Amino acid sequence: MQRLKTYFLATRPQFFSAIILPVCLGAAVAWYEHKIFVLSFFLLSLIAAVFYHAGMNVLNDYFDYLNGTDNINRTSLTPFTGGSRMIQNKIMMPKETYFLGSVLLIIGSIIGLYLVYERGMPLLFIGFIGSLSGYYYSAPPLFLVGRGVGELLVGINFGILSVAGSYYVQTQDSSITAVFASLPLSFLIAAILYINEFPDYDADKAVGKNQIVVRLGKKNARWGFAILMVGAYASIVIGVLLNLLPAIVLFAMLAGIFGIKAVNGLFKNYDKFKETLPCIKATIAAHLTTGIALIIIFLLGRA
Numbered sequence: 001m002q003r004l005k006t007y008f009l010a011t012r013p014q015f016f017s018a019i020i021l022p023v024c025l026g027a028a029v030a031w032y033e034h035k036i037f038v039l040s041f042f043l044l045s046l047i048a049a050v051f052y053h054a055g056m057n058v059l060n061d062y063f064d065y066l067n068g069t070d071n072i073n074r075t076s077l078t079p080f081t082g083g084s085r086m087i088q089n090k091i092m093m094p095k096e097t098y099f100l101g102s103v104l105l106i107i108g109s110i111i112g113l114y115l116v117y118e119r120g121m122p123l124l125f126i127g128f129i130g131s132l133s134g135y136y137y138s139a140p141p142l143f144l145v146g147r148g149v150g151e152l153l154v155g156i157n158f159g160i161l162s163v164a165g166s167y168y169v170q171t172q173d174s175s176i177t178a179v180f181a182s183l184p185l186s187f188l189i190a191a192i193l194y195i196n197e198f199p200d201y202d203a204d205k206a207v208g209k210n211q212i213v214v215r216l217g218k219k220n221a222r223w224g225f226a227i228l229m230v231g232a233y234a235s236i237v238i239g240v241l242l243n244l245l246p247a248i249v250l251f252a253m254l255a256g257i258f259g260i261k262a263v264n265g266l267f268k269n270y271d272k273f274k275e276t277l278p279c280i281k282a283t284i285a286a287h288l289t290t291g292i293a294l295i296i297i298f299l300l301g302r303a
Contacts, residue, residue, distance in 0.1 A: 030175075056137070059138070110268070121173055177244055185294075212224060219271075221270075
């Protein structure tokens with residue numbers, strides 16, 4: 001039982017909201033547009049997505065061990081940065097970590113393939129893109145995060161693709177409304193990744209993990225974070241103006257107060273470790289509250 005608890009903690013479950021919210025949002029938009037909700041398919045898609053996310057988290061720890069990032073990261077360890085530390089604290093062996101991540105991905109893939117069989121081939125494309133980009137996010141030889149495209153991939157996978165996939169599971173169709181509804185979550189999950197790169201800056205730079213903050217430098221990178229926050233809430237306004245989102249969605253912008261707090265704090269304290277922690281928490285709060293607000297609005301709204 002203790003080993004199972006260790007494996008569960010190794011998946012970093014505190015981040016599962018990153019995948020749970022978009023899956024729920026896709027189903028909520030399907031309900032809003034078509035009054036369709038198939039509980040069994042929703043649960044299967046949610047379980048598959050969580051297994052995928054868990055597997056990616058574990059494999060990210062393994063590959064960050066191999067490239068040395070988490071091994072030399074001593075000054076910025078928080079619940080949000082530095083990985084699970086299972087390998088570094090000798091709680092799990094590297095091979096055991098890789099095996100666990102692989103098993104989680106396989107389980108997610110089996111469930112995903114069943115959904116492809118039941119609901120349609122577009123899900124295979126979404127799953128293939130998500131799993132391939134997720135694996136090579138930190139794995140060689142592609143090492144996509146080190147090429148400065150990590151935020152883009154995370155935004156697409158945990159925003160557009162997850163919402164569109166969940167919507168398709170319910171309706172067997174696509175929707176421009178679902179795509180626009182996913183954009184705030186795409187920007188905000190990218191912002192969470194982005195702001196966590198500030199405390200990881202020294203360790204990432206030392207091992208050649210050239211994510212965007214390393215490439216730009218902390219001072220210049222502040223503006224990238226601000227752009228992500230503005231993009232999240234501007235996408236809501238644009239969607240409403242284009243009549244692709246209901247006007248009531250504008251209420252979700254109230255969650256932007258957390259984004260304002262995060263941006264202001266980062267601009268003042270971008271080079272101070274402890275002072276950036278409230279900014280990280282505010283960014284997570286912006287993602288969580290915006291996602292919940294969107295889900296509630298689409299569930300209660302009328303097409």
